[in-house]
Amino acid sequence: MKSLRNLLALAAIAVAVATPPAFAAEEVNLYSARKEELIKPLLDRFTDATGIEVNLVTGKADALLKRLETEGRNTPADLLVTVDAGRLHRAVVADLLQPVESDVLAERIPSAYRHPENQWFGLSIRSRVMMYAKDRVDPSELSTYEDLADPKWKGRICIRSSSNIYNQSLVASLIAVHGEELTERWAEGLVANMARPPSGGDRDQIKAVAAGQCDVAVANTYYLGTMLTSSDPAQREAAAEVAVFWPNQDGRGAHVNISGAGVTKYARNRDNAVKLLEFLVSDSSQQWYAEANSEYPAVSGVPLSDTLQAWGHFRADDLNLAVLGRNNAAAVKLMDRAGWK
C-alpha cells in the first residue's frame, strides 16, 4: 500500500503546483490558434501600455474550440483568436462567442472582415495566390484560380494537401461562386495538373518551384514574405526565384482569409478583452502584422512594409468570410471525391 500513499502524495503535489495563482486584479485570458511567436510581442506591448496582464494558451483552433466548449460557463478564456474565418464561424455556430459593440472596432474594421453581429473581428488579412518561377513562366500565362485546371498546366502545379484549412477555404470560396458541381470538376482538373502528390506546407511548395520541380505554387503570401526576410540564407535564395501573381484581378479578386478574434460568451474580463481587441487594430499593431509576418493589415490606410509594397496593390475578393465556414465541409467532401489527397 506504500505505492498508494506515494501516489496520493504525488497527486497532491501536482494539484498544488497546478492551482492557478491568485488572480491579478487586471488581466485577460487568451486562447489563441495564432502561434506564440506571432502574437506574444503584441500582447507584451499591450501589457506595457495598459498594465493589464495577458495570459496565453496557444493550440490548434478546433482543439481550443473543444476546450472552450467543455469548460462551458466557467471557462477562464476571455478571447478566442484564430487564423481563419471558418473557425470563427464554427465558434459562432457552437454559441461560444458574444457580440461586442465598440465604435473603435466598427469604425476601423471594414464590414467584410467582421461578423454581421460583431461576434468576431478580422485583425489581419492573408491572401492565397499563385507564385511562379520567374525564369520559366511568363506571367501572361497566368490568369485565374479557375484556369489552374486547364490542361496546359499538366505536371506544373504544386499545392499542399486538402487537409489544410487554407485550401479548404479557397475551395469554399469557389463553391460560393460556381456551386459544388463545377468546383468538383475544377478540383479534378487541378489534381490532374499536380506535379507531385501533395505533401508538406506552403513553404515547401514555394521551394519546389524554386528548385524546378514545378512552375507554379499556390500559397499564402506571408509565407513568401517571411522566407524573403528569413535568417536562413537557403530560404531567402529560394524565395528570390519566385514572384507573386495576383489572380482574378479582372473579376472578383484574389482569395483572402483573415486571422481574427472574438470575445467568449462567458468572458469574465470582458472589458479588458475589448480593450485588447481595440489595441490590436491600432495603427502600430496593424503595422506590426506586416513587419513581423508579412500579413496585410485589416485596417485600411495603414502603411505597408517594404516587402508588401513591392508586391503592389491588389483587388481582394469581398465575399463575406462567414461563407467560407459554411462551405467548409462541402469543400472537404468534394476534394475527397476529386482525389485531392
Add this chain to the structure above:
Amino acid sequence: MSAPDPWRAGVIAVATLLALPVLTVFSAVFLPVGEVWRHLVETVLADYVVNSLLLMLGVAGGVLSIGVTCAWLTANCHFPGRRLFEWALLLPLAIPAYIIAYTYTGMLDYPGPVQSALRDWFGWGYGDYWFPRIRSLGGAIAMLSLVLYPYVYLLSRAAFLEQSLLALEAGRMLGAGPWARLWRISLPAARPAIIAGLSLALMETLADYGTVQYFGVSTFTTGIFRTWYGLGDSGAAAQLAALMMLFVFALILAERWSRRQARYHAGARTRPLPRKVLTGWRAWLATVACAMPLLLGFVLPVGQLVVWASRTLEATLADPFPRLVLNTLGLAASAALLALLLSLFMAYGRRLRGGAAVTAAVRVAALGYAIPGTVIAVGVMIPFGWLDNTVAAWARDTLGVSTGLLLSGTLFALLFAYMVRFLAVSLQTVEAGLERVKPMMDESARTLGLTPGRVLARVHLPILRGSLLTAILLVFVDVMKELPATLILRPFDFNTLAVRAYELASDERLAEAAGPAIAIVLAGIVPVILLSRSIAQSRGSTTVH
C-alpha cells in the same frame, strides 16, 4: 474471497478512472451514424485502412529486424564498439518522429542538398533521374522504424541478458547448432519481451500524426483529424477513433491467443551467458549492423538539426530556454514516476489476484497508447469539464461561492492525460519483467510469512530493478516528446520544448525549430545514459551470485 479485497477493488478503480477518456471517445459509437460516414466509406476510408495496415506492417518489419538484431548482438557477442552501442542504440528514442521526418525531408527532398548536388554534378533537371521520394508511405515507414526500434531493442535485450545458460546448454547437448539455438531457444524465450516492444512501437505508429501528416500519407489518424477539423463532425471523428481502438484490441487479443497457455519464467539463479567473441569480418559486420541504426536514427538527423540551429543561433539563444527545459523535465519526471507507481500497483494486483475482471481492467487502461494524443485530450476534457461545471454549479447554489474550474486546464489534467496515454509503456515493461519471475517465488515468500506488499518490496523489486528503470526511462522520454495532449491541456503561459519546437516547425520555420528540438534531444540523452548505466549495473548484481 468473501471479504472486500482492496487489491482487486483498487486495481479496478484505477483502471476505470484511466479508461474514462477512452470510454468517453468510444461512447461515440452509439451516436447515430450520419451522412458523413457514407461519404467516408465511398471515398477515403479504404485508403485510411490500407495505409494504416501497410504502415504498421512496414514498421513491424523495420523495428523487429533492427531491434532484435542489435539486441542479440550486444547481449551475446563481443565486437568492436559493443560497449558504446549498448547504450547509444537507445538515443534515437529521444528524437520525436516528426522532427526526424523534417530533417530527412530537408536533406533528401528535391530542393535539398543531396538532390541538388546530384543535379549539379550530372547536369540533370527535374524528371531526368529517379530518386526515392522521402515524403511517401515508404519514407514514413523508414522514419518511424528509425525512432521506434529502441523499444524492441531495449526490451528484447533485457530478455536476452536474463536468459539462462542452462537452457542453451541443454540445447547444445541435444545437438542444436548455434542458429538452431537462436531460433528455437533464444528467440522463443524472449518472445514476450519482443512482442511487448513491438506492440509499443506499433501502437505509437498507429497514434502518429505529425509524420504521416507532413508526408501526405492518409492514415486512420489523419482521417480522424480531417473528419473533425475539415468536415466539422467530431462525432464521426470519434467513431473513426473507436474503430481504430477495436482494431488495436483485436491485435492484442490475437497476440494473447497465439501464446495461449505458454508461460515464460526465467530461472532466477543462473550464471550469465558468456559472450561469444566475434573476430574478422563477422566482428565488422556486427559493428556495421549496430552502427547503421545509430547513424541513420541519430547522428544524421541531429547533425542536420545542428546545421540548422547554427544558422539561427541568435534567435535560438534569445528564447526563454531555462524555463522551457525546467517545465519539460519536471513534467516528464513526475509523469514517469506516477506511471511507474500505477503500473506496479496494477501489474502486481493482476499477478496477485488474476481473474478476468482485473485482467480486462488492466487491458482497457493500457489501450490509450494507440490513440492519438489529441483524441485522448478530448476524452479527458469532456469528463473533467462536466465534473468542474457540476461542482461549480453546486458550490454556487449551496455555498454561494464561485469555484471556477478545479481540474480543467491544470497540470493535474495534463498528468492524468499522460497516464492514460503512456501507462501502457510502463505497464508492458513491468509486466514483461514480472512475468519472468516464477510464481513459485511468491509462494515461498508468502509461506515464509511475508505479506503481499512485503513480497513486492523485498522479493520482486530488487529482481525487477532493471525493468522498473526501463519503464521510467520510456515514459520520461515519451512525455518529453509528447505534443498534442500537452498543447491542448496545458495551463495558461505554460510551454514545453516540444510545444516550442512544434510551433516553429508547423509554421515551416525549421531552422528556428532546430534549437528547441536539439534541446529535447539533449535533455533526453542524459537520462538515457544514466538509466542505461544503472540498468547494466543492476543486471550485474542480480545475475552474478
